[in-house]
Amino acid sequence: MSAFERETSVRPIADGIWAVHLSADWNIGDSANGGYALSPVLRALRDVGEHPDPISVTTHFLRPVRGGGEATVTTRLIRTGRTVSVATGTLHHAGHDRLVVNAVFGDVDSPDEAIIAVPAPQLPPPEECAAREGGAQGVELPIAGRVEVRIPPNRVVGGSDEAVMEGWIRLADGTPPSTMTLPLFADAFPPSLFPKLGRVGWVPTIELTVHVRRRPAAGWIQARLECDDLSGGRMIETGTLWDSTGRVVARSRQLGLLLNS
Amino acid sequence: MSAFERETSVRPIADGIWAVHLSADWNIGDSANGGYALSPVLRALRDVGEHPDPISVTTHFLRPVRGGGEATVTTRLIRTGRTVSVATGTLHHAGHDRLVVNAVFGDVDSPDEAIIAVPAPQLPPPEECAAREGGAQGVELPIAGRVEVRIPPNRVVGGSDEAVMEGWIRLADGTPPSTMTLPLFADAFPPSLFPKLGRVGWVPTIELTVHVRRRPAAGWIQARLECDDLSGGRMIETGTLWDSTGRVVARSRQLGLLLNS
Numbered sequence: 080m081s082a083f084e085r086e087t088s089v090r091p092i093a094d095g096i097w098a099v100h101l102s103a104d105w106n107i108g109d110s111a112n113g114g115y116a117l118s119p120v121l122r123a124l125r126d127v128g129e130h131p132d133p134i135s136v137t138t139h140f141l142r143p144v145r146g147g148g149e150a151t152v153t154t155r156l157i158r159t160g161r162t163v164s165v166a167t168g169t170l171h172h173a174g175h176d177r178l179v180v181n182a183v184f185g186d187v188d189s190p191d192e193a194i195i196a197v198p199a200p201q202l203p204p205p206e207e208c209a210a211r212e213g214g215a216q217g218v219e220l221p222i223a224g225r226v227e228v229r230i231p232p233n234r235v236v237g238g239s240d241e242a243v244m245e246g247w248i249r250l251a252d253g254t255p256p257s258t259m260t261l262p263l264f265a266d267a268f269p270p271s272l273f274p275k276l277g278r279v280g281w282v283p284t285i286e287l288t289v290h291v292r293r294r295p296a297a298g299w300i301q302a303r304l305e306c307d308d309l310s311g312g313r314m315i316e317t318g319t320l321w322d323s324t325g326r327v328v329a330r331s332r333q334l335g336l337l338l339n340s
Numbered sequence: 341m342s343a344f345e346r347e348t349s350v351r352p353i354a355d356g357i358w359a360v361h362l363s364a365d366w367n368i369g370d371s372a373n374g375g376y377a378l379s380p381v382l383r384a385l386r387d388v389g390e391h392p393d394p395i396s397v398t399t400h401f402l403r404p405v406r407g408g409g410e411a412t413v414t415t416r417l418i419r420t421g422r423t424v425s426v427a428t429g430t431l432h433h434a435g436h437d438r439l440v441v442n443a444v445f446g447d448v449d450s451p452d453e454a455i456i457a458v459p460a461p462q463l464p465p466p467e468e469c470a471a472r473e474g475g476a477q478g479v480e481l482p483i484a485g486r487v488e489v490r491i492p493p494n495r496v497v498g499g500s501d502e503a504v505m506e507g508w509i510r511l512a513d514g515t516p517p518s519t520m521t522l523p524l525f526a527d528a529f530p531p532s533l534f535p536k537l538g539r540v541g542w543v544p545t546i547e548l549t550v551h552v553r554r555r556p557a558a559g560w561i562q563a564r565l566e567c568d569d570l571s572g573g574r575m576i577e578t579g580t581l582w583d584s585t586g587r588v589v590a591r592s593r594q595l596g597l598l599l600n601s
Contacts, residue, residue, distance in 0.1 A: 135547040135595050137398045139426050141419045158402045165400050189572030197568050286396040288549050290595050307458050311450030332593045334396050334551050
């Protein structure tokens with residue numbers, strides 16, 4: 080069993096209530112990575128409906144998840160139909176609701192080529208890119224032991240005049256990507272503001288929506304995330320993930336705060 | 341009182357329960373426009389928290405709203421803090437839940453210019469653009485009496501080799517735009533697939549998220565919506581709205597189905 084499977088697994092303890100043991104090994108600094116923290120909720124929600132793949136995953140981050148340990152997930156099936164199910168779930172930890180996930184599940188199996196798609200930009204291969212370093216962000220990165228991120232030289236902190244983050248990502252234990260790990264991957268890169276503006280502060284997410292488009296092939300996932308909207312201390316970041324065959328496998332958009340550190 | 345105010349108004353009838361009379365005057369064909377149908381829920385949610393502006397509005401469309409008439413909204417405050425509130429609400433009509441709105445409220449008043457923003461493309465002025473016509477979409481458009489939409493010649497059905505919809509929008513009774521009408525405006529244009537592919541079918545929305553960025557100035561709102569992802573019968577459409585001063589006032593993204601008609 081992969082570390083991701085094991086450390087996001089949920090156990091039913093009552094009708095619509097699930098237990099999960101949160102690991103601190105997915106932390107960025109003192110807090111769980113958002114993509115990790117939403118994953119046990121997503122797993123519980125998948126079990127609530129009858130469709131295998133999350134096709135739309137909206138997470139509202141209410142409070143940080145600190146320290147790990149025992150937590151509960153409460154779920155409610157909103158609607159189930161022939162092609163999609165809709166369900167909502169909340170992660171409760173250390174006395175408070177921490178995040179809410181509203182997800183649509185369906186089946187992304189499709190033999191068709193995409194009719195319209197964003198092409199994957201050319202990037203240096205992973206071996207010519209640098210590992211994500213906590214030092215450049217001023218935090219410890221326990222998550223680096225769980226998720227490998229490779230960033231090309233022109234996207235390091237302060238390295239670009241574009242607010243664009245790019246690179247490669249995969250699970251560190253060699254587990255191939257799946258439709259369940261793509262939301263994690265969409266939220267595991269440094270903020271796209273950092274290449275342009277430097278380490279300007281902390282960029283907590285208010286709301287993140289990930290649309291899974293296709294079941295990913297084995298290998299590295301390529302990512303491109305851009306902030307094209309920064310105003311009044313809030314920013315919008317838009318992302319695309321491609322698999323090792325160059326196909327789009329997920330899209331993302333988030334609303335985040337820019338808090339000066 | 342504007343038609344929008346009157347026809348989206350909610351009346352508390354119990355703790356967390358609101359009554360609304362849905363009007364059929366915002367229909368596209370037989371169904372209420374999604375942006376209209378979500379608006380009474382958004383108004384109830386604003387009353388639940390303590391912040392004036394919706395800054396993130398995610399709607400899951402479960403079933404069409406047909407026929408109008410009496411409906412109820414149930415609301416729940418998820419979290420309220422100093423800068424933002426998060427709340428969820430459901431529209432119940434004719435025996436079924438029809439849509440769920442998860443919204444974050446804050447205050448978009450900001451004297452700052454945007455630090456990063458998408459510039460408004462040049463468009464012919466509204467008087468050189470055509471009114472949205474139901475005939476081109478094969479449906480009646482009662483909503484045309486409530487919302488004026490103007491589309492430039494190169495964005496009519498089948499008129500472009502890009503999956504881009506552009507144009508101008510405002511309330512028909514002259515009421516200026518507000519942060520509460522921007523989600524409506526983000527969902528009131530014909531599908532961005534139509535200029536490229538023609539009237540290929542019905543494009544129901546599964547999930548729509550609108551981020552309101554700024555309080556809009558009076559006058560026409562300019563919009564640009566693009567589908568850059570169509571695969572397996574599902575499409576992603578991304579939009580930007582600008583006010584009459586050229587400032588970005590909202591961003592949108594939706595996951596929709598493409599159903600051949």
